[in-house]
Structures are given as structure tokens and as C-alpha cells.
Amino acid sequence: MSASTRMNLGNTKPFVFFTVIMILKSYLAWISIFDGIAPWGPLLRELPFIWILFCLIEWFSSKRKIGIYLTVNFIVTAIFFAAIMYHKYYGVIVTYHALEQVNQVTAVKNSVFSLLAPYYLLIFLDILVIGFWLLRKKRAEKLRAFFNMKRLRTGVIASVFGISVALCIFNIWPNRASMNEIKQAENMGILNYETYAIFSGTKEEELVNSNEITQKKIDQLKGITAKADPEYFGAAKGKNLIIIQLESFQNFLINLKIDGQEITPVMNSLVKDNVYFKHFYQMVGQGNTSDAEFVVNTSFYIPYNEAATQNYPDKELPSLPKLMNSAGYDTATFHTNVVDFWNRGELYKAIGWNRYYDQKFFGTEDTVFFGPSDEVLYKKTAEELDKMQQTDQPFYSQVISMTAHHPFTMPHEKDRITLPERYQDNMVGDYLRSQNYADYALGQFIDDLKQRGIWDNSVVVIYGDHLGLPMYSLDKHGLELMKEIYGRDYSYIDMINIPLIISVPGETEPKTMENVGGQVDILPTVANLMGLSLDNQIHFGEDLLNQSYNLLPQRYYLPSGSFLNDKALFMPGVWYDDGTQYPFAEDAVNQALTTESEYNRALELLRLSDSYVRQLPDRVKE
Numbered sequence: 001m002s003a004s005t006r007m008n009l010g011n012t013k014p015f016v017f018f019t020v021i022m023i024l025k026s027y028l029a030w031i032s033i034f035d036g037i038a039p040w041g042p043l044l045r046e047l048p049f050i051w052i053l054f055c056l057i058e059w060f061s062s063k064r065k066i067g068i069y070l071t072v073n074f075i076v077t078a079i080f081f082a083a084i085m086y087h088k089y090y091g092v093i094v095t096y097h098a099l100e101q102v103n104q105v106t107a108v109k110n111s112v113f114s115l116l117a118p119y120y121l122l123i124f125l126d127i128l129v130i131g132f133w134l135l136r137k138k139r140a141e142k143l144r145a146f147f148n149m150k151r152l153r154t155g156v157i158a159s160v161f162g163i164s165v166a167l168c169i170f171n172i173w174p175n176r177a178s179m180n181e182i183k184q185a186e187n188m189g190i191l192n193y194e195t196y197a198i199f200s201g202t203k204e205e206e207l208v209n210s211n212e213i214t215q216k217k218i219d220q221l222k223g224i225t226a227k228a229d230p231e232y233f234g235a236a237k238g239k240n241l242i243i244i245q246l247e248s249f250q251n252f253l254i255n256l257k258i259d260g261q262e263i264t265p266v267m268n269s270l271v272k273d274n275v276y277f278k279h280f281y282q283m284v285g286q287g288n289t290s291d292a293e294f295v296v297n298t299s300f301y302i303p304y305n306e307a308a309t310q311n312y313p314d315k316e317l318p319s320l321p322k323l324m325n326s327a328g329y330d331t332a333t334f335h336t337n338v339v340d341f342w343n344r345g346e347l348y349k350a351i352g353w354n355r356y357y358d359q360k361f362f363g364t365e366d367t368v369f370f371g372p373s374d375e376v377l378y379k380k381t382a383e384e385l386d387k388m389q390q391t392d393q394p395f396y397s398q399v400i401s402m403t404a405h406h407p408f409t410m411p412h413e414k415d416r417i418t419l420p421e422r423y424q425d426n427m428v429g430d431y432l433r434s435q436n437y438a439d440y441a442l443g444q445f446i447d448d449l450k451q452r453g454i455w456d457n458s459v460v461v462i463y464g465d466h467l468g469l470p471m472y473s474l475d476k477h478g479l480e481l482m483k484e485i486y487g488r489d490y491s492y493i494d495m496i497n498i499p500l501i502i503s504v505p506g507e508t509e510p511k512t513m514e515n516v517g518g519q520v521d522i523l524p525t526v527a528n529l530m531g532l533s534l535d536n537q538i539h540f541g542e543d544l545l546n547q548s549y550n551l552l553p554q555r556y557y558l559p560s561g562s563f564l565n566d567k568a569l570f571m572p573g574v575w576y577d578d579g580t581q582y583p584f585a586e587d588a589v590n591q592a593l594t595t596e597s598e599y600n601r602a603l604e605l606l607r608l609s610d611s612y613v614r615q616l617p618d619r620v621k622e
Contacts, residue, residue: 015054018069021126022050022076026190028123029080033087034186045189048167050076055161059154066130074127076191081123083190089406090286091472091557093185095197095305172196178574179561179603187574208611218540218608221601222551230546234531235507240389240458241324241396241526242449245292246438247404248468251278251497252485253435261417263436266443270462270501276512277544279584280500281564283519284466285556289400290342292465292519293333297321297351297398299523299539301609302555313346315616318537320523322352324396327532330354330388334381335400336362336371350619357384368410374403374438378445386452403441404434406468416440428481431468456505459529461522464498467557471495493569493582496557500544504529516566517544518552540609553602563602568593 026042034041053072061068086094171188176196178184185193219226254271256263270276284291287307294308295301297320303311321331332355339345339358348356359371362380366373381399388395403410408430414437423429442462449455471490474482482490500517502508502525517525521541527534528543542550554562554569561572561579572579576599583593 014065014069015058018054018073019047019050021073023047025077025080025123026050029084029190030186032084033093033190034182037186041186042189044167045171045187046191048164048171049189049191049195051160051164052168055157055164058157059161070127070130077123077127079194080190084123088473089470091182091470092559093181093190093193095194168192175574176200179572179576180559180574182559183574205610207614208608210612210615213538213608213612215534215538218538218605219542221605221608222540222542223549223598223601224542224547226543227546230528230543232504232508232545233528236459236504236529237531238394239504239530240385240394240454241329241461241530242385242454242458243296243396243398243461243463243522243526244442244445245289245296245398245400245463245465246442247289247401247465248406248408248431249404249435249438249464249498250468250495251280251464251499252494253432254278254499256432256485258417258423258432259420261419263417263432264439266439266446267462267499267501270446270503271499271512273510274501274503275508275510275545277500277502277515277517278512279514279516280463280498281516281518281552281554282464282466282496282498282557283552283554287342289402289465290344290347293344293398293400294347294351295519296463296522299520299541300613301520301540301553301606303610303613304555304560304606307342309343309347312613313343313350314618314621315350315613316619317350317352317613317616318539319351320526321354321396323523323527323532323534323537324530325352325354327530328393330391330393330395331397332357332384332388332395333398333400334377334384336373336377336402338371341370349621357381368403368414369405370402373414374401374441375444377401378441378448382445382448382452382454385449385454389452389454389457399445400465401438401442404431404438404468408434408468410434410437423481426478426481427474428469428478435468455503458505459526460501460503461526462499462501462503463519463522466498467495469495470557488586491582492558492571493584496554496569502529513544515544515548516550516552516564518550518564520552521550538612540605551598551602551605553606555606561599561603563594563598565594565598570594570599572599 023043026046030037030042053076054069057065057068057072082094086092172192175184175187178187188196253264253267255268262268282292283295283301285302285307286305287294287302287309290309291302291307294312298317302308324331331353333348333353334357335344336359339348339356345356362372362376364372366376377399381397385395385397388397407427410430410433415433417433417436419429419432423432446455449458469478469482471479471492479490486494500522518541521544524534524539524541524543525545528545549566550564552564554564559571561576563570567583569582570579571582576596581594583591
């Protein structure tokens, strides 16, 4: 850029002033999101996009220029702020798809506020100060005089604009194929990445013809062979099926003691007396709890960018409720929130539940967060299950707990343990006391089911729906507490690890299983126990009681291309070759535990699932 160009640029005070402001905001966003950023990263990646916007203002605006600069400033600031906050919870970069979930934000405002570090609000400080000045007439005149509203020469604008466009293309084009969205956003720049997401999202993904998607092909990609005579087939035939989904329950809680106090004594007892999978993992996305309901009941993977409840409720979904219905079972699901939250009402119709019970049924007694407490959930659910048991028809019911919900600020009157001071008034401590209460309420439910004669006549499956403590949400003290709990640094593989417990009274021996599983595997595992054939139902999970190897693609909370096998979690860098593996065994750190073939097969499994569900027939609505 020539000296005359720099002088003319310097004389245009709004351009220079807002450039400096946006550079500072870019650095704040990058420091909050990316690890070990290059000093010139935000300048090279974000500034060209910002200058394109400012050049357009200089080109086309002659009046109210300060107001337009402020508006653009606010929009870009809002994008940076949304990126920071979204990353704090999900660990990914927000895109325009998240705008479709804005109506959910007010319902989880406590969770949002818990993630808000006060210094994040500094990103809006300049807007508040300048806006205040503009509202006062005399100061507004001084402000306009200070900015010296002289227009840049057309040639200068064109030069800056051209250079900026070239730099944006240079940032975007080489990084389009990157699988890791975090790396992609860092290499492109946040603003370039958001723009690229909009335009790339408008392209129709090429679907695999549904006729080519067979169970044999899926099993080959997963690297498994179905047994001709599977163990435990029909072991629970004719029994009731109760699936309990525990809110935010992570596996590290099992057998955890803090200063001698058991955090989850009920779950510990269940683990000891039943079949327990310790290497079991979440497979949810933006919809969190509702995504877990979808994956468990369909054995499909979640969609790429949206909650399953937003993406798939219009489809005629093959599902566990429909499978159980065909075997003569009554089906019902229980949740104390309103059924409209996350569009569950439509998902429940697509899945084929006979009935659902939501807040309308449970009332407003003992409300915590979104609805009645777990104690109310379990008490009223047990009463309803007892009525269902009085008929000659077996039932399948899914029970969704909710009290131990992020940010875990449960009323202290529900505390059943007293944690040491280091766990007081922080998210880790709040999480532990919330889960201790949830465990107590679960114990009351189990005792109630046993007294009513339901437990011994039922297969009971218990699992966590998703993580509770994202690594990116914890402050330094929180990470130190997690290191104390684990005896090492808290990692990605720990974060997505949830428990799975299967109780089949009189049919299975207590056992801790070492094989790897995910929520997508629950449907085929349950179908085997209940003696139900899946020969005519496509599923992407496997029967965990009859397989040892597994290939589990991950989405959303981890970068695209992440997967688990029987030895490790793999997360890609820009490509497979610069990815990172997180082994189950600590002594296997330097071994090659994953392969590029598994990486490619995991991506193909996701593509097949997307293709299959999107080509299912549309549901006939009443």
C-alpha cells in the first residue's frame, strides 16, 4: 500500500477509529476460543473482512455515517460474542444454524449467564459509550467533528477493498476441505468462516441412494459381523422395558468419593449388581437431551448442524417404540418439561410413542429449573407404570430426568451432602451436589418399582444423556478440581464418557464390560434381549452384548471426523495426519491406536445415516 494511500486512510477518522476497535475485539474473541494463537492471526484473518465492510460504508454512505459504522460494529461484535459464548458450552464455532434455536435461549438463561465471564461484556463497551454520546446533542456534535466526516477518495477505497477481498479469498480457499471446524475457523478467520458456512450450507449434499444403504454395508463399515446365534437373544422376552435417561450424568461419578462421601451410592450399587459398560459415550448434538432421545430410539446419528428434533420430525422414523408396538407393547415417555421445548411433540409423533407425559401431567409441584423435580417425576411415573402393569399388555417406557441440569444451581434445601470448602460455590461442586440429589431420587424410584412388583418383571436400562462439565466452561479452579478427581488432566475422552447399566433380573450376571459403546447401540442391544428381529430395520448401532469391536463417529461436541474405536478417541487436526488420539489406557500414548481407514469409514457412516433419514417417507400428519 502506497504512502499516499496510508495518509488518506489516516485522515478518515471513522475508518481508522473503528478499525482499531475491531482489532481489539478480534483479539478478545481469538484468545477466548483458540489455543496458542499466532500474534498476527486476528490481523491477517479478521481485518480484511472488516475492511470490506468499512469500504462499503465509505463507498455508499454520505449521511449518518457514524450510525452505520456503529451498526456494523454492533453486528460484528454480536458475532464475536456469540462465538465466544457458544464455544464455552459446545466447544464448537457457532454458525447461522444456531439462530434457529434462539427461542430455546430464554428457557436456559441460567445456563447462559453461568458461562458469562464479566470481561466478555467489555466487547460491547465502545458501543455503549458512543451510543450514549450520540444521544446527547452537544456531545454528538463534538463527536461528529472529531470524526471529520471527509470521504475517502474512490481510488483509495477501491485499493483497500480489492486487497481485502483478495486476502479473504486467500484465507478461505485453501481451508475449505478442513474437517476440524475449530481449525477451519482459525485458519479462515471467524468472520470468513461464518460467511463460508452460509454459502456452503446452501449447497445440497449429495445423498447416497437409499437402495444402496443396506445393513450389510453398514456392518462392513463398522467392521463387525452379526452372530447367527447371538447370546442373550430373547432372554427378557415378554418383560417390560424401562429406559431411564439421566440428565448430564458423566461416568466419573461412578464410585466417586469426596472426603469419604459417596456422590452416587445408588448408581454405585446398580453398577455392582448389573451389567455395566464403563467405556460408553454420548452421541448428541445441539439438541442435547432431545438428541439423546432420538439416537437411543432410532439408532441413527444426529444431523450435522441442527438438533434432530428440528431436522427430522417430519419423517416416518423407524424406531424402538414402533418395534415394541409391533410386538404388542404399550409405549409411553415421561418428561416434566413442556412438550414443545425442542419440538419434542413432533419428534414423539415421528418416533411413534403411544402417549407422552409432560408438565401438563406432572403439574408445577416442587419446580426446579424447567419443571417439577426428579422426585415428582419418579413418584408420578411409578404410579402411572403401576396402572399400565395392571393390564395384560407389557409396556416400554422412557423416563427423562431433569433436575441435575446445567448450571446445577439446585436449591440448597435439596442438598443431601455437605462438600468441603474447595467445592463450594463453583460449578464442579454444584454439579456434584445436583447429581447426588438425582441419585437419591433415582433410588426412591427403584425402591418404588420394587415395592410395586415392576422391577423384577422389567428390563431396566440406565444411561447419561450427555456431558455436564464441558472442558471449555470450567475456570482454572474447576479444572484443578477435575484433576483432583481424575488424578490427571481432564480430557476430551473423559468429557463425553457416560455410563450405561442394563438390569435383567434373573437373566444376566453382574459384569463390568470393557467394550466400547455409544447411545446408538442401545436399540440393537435391547432388541436382542427382548427377542426382536432387526432384519428389516436399518440401524447404525450394534448389539453390545455380542460384539467386541466398535466404530463410533462423533459429531458436534467434537470436530467432524472424530471417532472412537476399541482403543482410543481420535480427533482430526486440519487433516487426519495431524490429528490427535486419546487412548483409554494411559500407557498407550505413543502407540498407533487408530487408522485412516477408520477415519474414512466413520465419515462414510455419517453420510449414510444422513442420506437414509433424509430419504425416508414424510410422516402423514393428522
